Amino acid sequence: MSASKQAHESASYHVTGQAKYIDDMPMQGGLHGLIYTSPHAHANIQHYDLSKAQAMPGVYAVLSHQDIKGENNVGPVIHDEPTLAVDTVNCVGQAIFLIAADTPAAARAAAEAIEIEYELLPATLTLKEAIENGELLHPARKIARGDLSEGFAASEHTLEGSLTTGAQEHWYLETQVALCVPGEGDEMKVYSSTQHPSETQALVAEALDVPKMEVNVVLRRMGGAFGGKETQANNVAVCAALLAQATKKPVKIRLFRDDDQITTGKRHPFQIDYKVGFDSAGNIHAIDCTLHANAGWSTDLTMAVLERGMMHADNSYYIPHMQIKGKAWKTNTASNTAFRGFGGPQGVAGMEEIIDRVAHFLNEDGAVVRQRNFYGTDTKNLTPYDQKVENNHLQKLFDELTEDADYENRRKAIDGFNARNRFMKKGMALTPVKFGISFTTSFLNQAGALVNVYKDGSITVNHGGTEMGQGLHTKIRGIAAKEFGVTEQRIKVTATDTSKVPNTSATAASAGTDLNGMAVKNAIDTIKARLFAFAADYFSGNFDGEPSLEKNLVLAEDVLSDSLHPDRCLSFEALVMQCYLNQISLSSTGFYRTPDIHFDREKGKGKPYHYFAFGMAITEVLLDTLTGHVQIERADILHDVGDSVNERIDIGQVEGAYMQGVGWCTTEDCKWNDEGHLLNHSPDTYKIPSINDMPKVFNVALLKGVPNPDTIRKSKAVAEPPFMHGLSCWLAVKDAISAVCGHQIAPKLNIPATNEAILLSLDAILQSQKTVAQQEA
């Protein structure tokens, strides 16, 4: 059956301003919450006095950690993150006190009136310092396969180096927000812009010291999330809940943009140290690499991010002898967190840096060297963690994309252009991606659903996933309609609600549709079985002749019929009403767990992923070598989503992911000053791509004819994998830089390749050319 052609289920609400977000909800008699945060990166709290603040007009509560009834911790995996600081503060922006007041201005005035004294402590602000100081967050991890010494011995050449990748701010348009409304007794209704309502529920319950049954988390939609609301939405929700509990009034906390950028974590900055061994034909034999992640001040999801980084350090290439070490380091900065790709982009970036250098060293086209090292189908198909790469589409992607993009001819044209132009240079790069789908913590791969059919034949579908713009509800609606055999208009996917579907996992790891789609199917299958059993009896009783058999019944386009007796049919409405009258349940839960996945962390071996998603991108840039300005001339992307559930949604995901990846690779730059204050704390200086940064020619297509076995409607996850296509832009820039010296000197270019980084990279080439010239003279 063909894919859904429906637009985003909320599109008409989006364009008319009717779509409601949490900050749009009326809050009669409610209070505005404010989180008072640390101005210091590392300090002891010596003394504080809240009495003046508490006495301010319009102020209802000023809370410290001492006022928390339950647990003072929001650490999601490891409980190492106090909700409110106790004795020490560990980063600028760490929460210390909470204020509730009748207006935001009154809350700010109260914050001014808080007296607090600190004793400053030495702070570790960069990954480099943390490595030097040996401030490991948790023991190092390792994944290895083969024998490095053998691998390097077989290599004609070795190269060593290091790549750093920068922090990336999520820049969801809707900042972190939660509205908590106290009810009867201990009840707390929490409207939270969260990717993980069940965890928000759990942490709120723990903080309030009430059972989870008292806490109901509801979310209709988020204004963007990208991983930034997987764990860190919890902080705001817990803080608002504490204030609501203390004041017995509704309390809303919405972070001001700058506060959001300062206090919430970002994509982990990484440093990837590597040594690679290869032969003159461009075959890579051995890689020894270490991934260093800047965790920030607490664990958050860092170890899982690091793990995914390590599992993607091979990207799409078979490396016979490979050792990947992973180390997470503690710094006095905001705790870094999930961000689309979840460490994968950093791991892939390291591998792409390596293969780019190999190609440059051999003076070969990067695409050719990449293709030579792709995972094979029958051989050379085992990852360093021993999962077999099945249904590998890399070669198909390569063949189709290089042809569609006219790669070879354009490469020649670029060389010609660069020979004719002195200050303007063009560059082009191809990058593949192979991305593992599933939470690497295997038990998280479960989902629930609740499907209700009403007497009029309308249907609500509830599932544990959250809508953040990615079109999950749209896809689920399409899946539900197809699985049921009814029209989409009949179905409404309702707000995520912990009282309807409990104990869910975060909407993350790109797995929202895979997991929840299957759970919804499971619920629908249950209801359909009941409908069919009833209908078989009903037809048999009401029509003469052979009885109707369930196996011959078909529900399609709102009509249930017996395929052997076309006259035996019931409209969906009539069927539902008959079932109701005959006391048949029209509601069911559904459940799904991903089969056959496991991973042994100690050994670094297993089958952590249900499957891999593949994709490939070619980007061509025009670089002004005097200003460092980059224009993307053309981008061609071919991406594998199996059989698409909804092509419109999937294409939008790929386009958006690419641009977000381009932002990470180019203009999105976080700098901190010597005191640990983030300098780029607003869009004034933090630059995500604008409409003019879009490629002048932007071709995005989905790979056809590649159904994915054993997933919902043979589809594949999308969300994260296409983010890594942005790396082709970074390497295209590097290629353009390299053109200033006729590709004789390998440029050094970290991520992000800001115009500043580009100019410094160009200058380094110029200086080394000068040195060579002087030596020759």
Next chain:
Amino acid sequence: MGNNCISFYLNQTPTTVDFDKDPFKPTTTVLEYLRAVGLTGTKEGCAEGDCGACTVALSDVGEDPSVYRSYTSCLLFLAKLEGRHLVTVEGVANGSQLHPVQEAMIAKDGSQCGYCTPGFIMSLFVLYNQKEKVKEEDISDALVGNLCRCTGYKAIVESAVSSCLNQTKTLNAEKSGSNGKAMPKAVSRNIQTKEDFYAMPTTIAEAVHYRSKWPEAKLIGGASDLALLITKKHIPLPQVIDLSRIKELQHIEVQEEAIHIGAAVSLEKIRTTLNRQLPELVDTMSVFGSRQIREAATLGGNIGSASPIGDSLPTLMTYGAILEITNDKCEIRNEPLEAFVTGYRATTLAPDELITKVVVPINSQPNVHIKWYKVSKRKDLDISTVSGGFRLELDGDYVKKIRLYYGGMAAMTSRARKTETALLGKKWSSEEVIVEAVKQMAEDFTPISDARAGKEARMLMAQNLLWKFWDETVSNSLALKN
């Protein structure tokens, strides 16, 4: 209706705000107002005019009521609505009939999370309603002030192409829910409540009168810069003189030798009118903020703020711009812009004075080359890291006179004097001359490191801009040889 009221159309509804009774100040932002009265379609994304999620459309006082301009409502003061027609995302559709830009955004998948969408809808609505036929370049120009984090923009551009491209004005009126409302002529207004004074004079004489009477009052044009004090720093502006209703300050007079630009002329108006006469100034404006910011921002305001970067300042200085300044006795003095700016956000403007005009001489000498360049992290909607305005007068192939004005290299727009000296009298086409001259730049400037770039990169940028100027005037190798 009391003296301290303003009236305007809010979508289709005649609306009055009484500053004595209603919980709003004249300087309450329109965004805050809209959300307070329950029109929550307009979103706050950044509260600094950098994301466009709060974009609204506004007709101009006394102008064609069906022509709208886009503004970021987070930086727009409520008092500015007096006598105008405000259209928000809730007012774009005609009842249940969606506007073509809304239909296109659905059909082309222009929304994902939807939070930026109302802002895009309003920018598209303004584009759709523009007087001139919509050309392709108008699309990115209209939308560059709206950030989207989900779509990668392609679907939004396609929405704009399908709904607006080649669209002409005549079709529009009936399709729009918010047909333009005829507005009364501007009259002088003062709002004076217990806490606030907000003057909206209509003549220079009135304005300078208020200036002497309320010496503490802040002068604003569009307030796109000063509004940040309220939205970002929560510093109230209890006394304001709003110059945006003074017709005399809004003229652009094209004379033979020079262009006379009223201090309250918007940067967008400069961009759209002076391409022939002042191409470098128009170039400057085309990458100055966004459409929303340029509609609000005025040339006088940009000069008066005397920012160390001040995108327009290096350009205006290369043209040799002269300011006309009026005092409370309506006496006029003229001062070269270069002398007017004295330091970091410091000028010679006296407390009783007002910038009333900017006189920009037209360069018609073929041996004088004027160029302006900007380096910023992102091309659009980004303040320069370094900008350079250069003026070169050649005698044959030799440098007769040269002025190199830089923004972002010091506390104020500054000349690279030692570099200039190194070039004076030299053969301009000689590459060696530039190689030597740029070395002087390190003597001219000690740039700082900040959020935008480090000092090393700043120095490279400053040097490279001179290379760019040289290249463009000598070999023109920057013109792409495909």
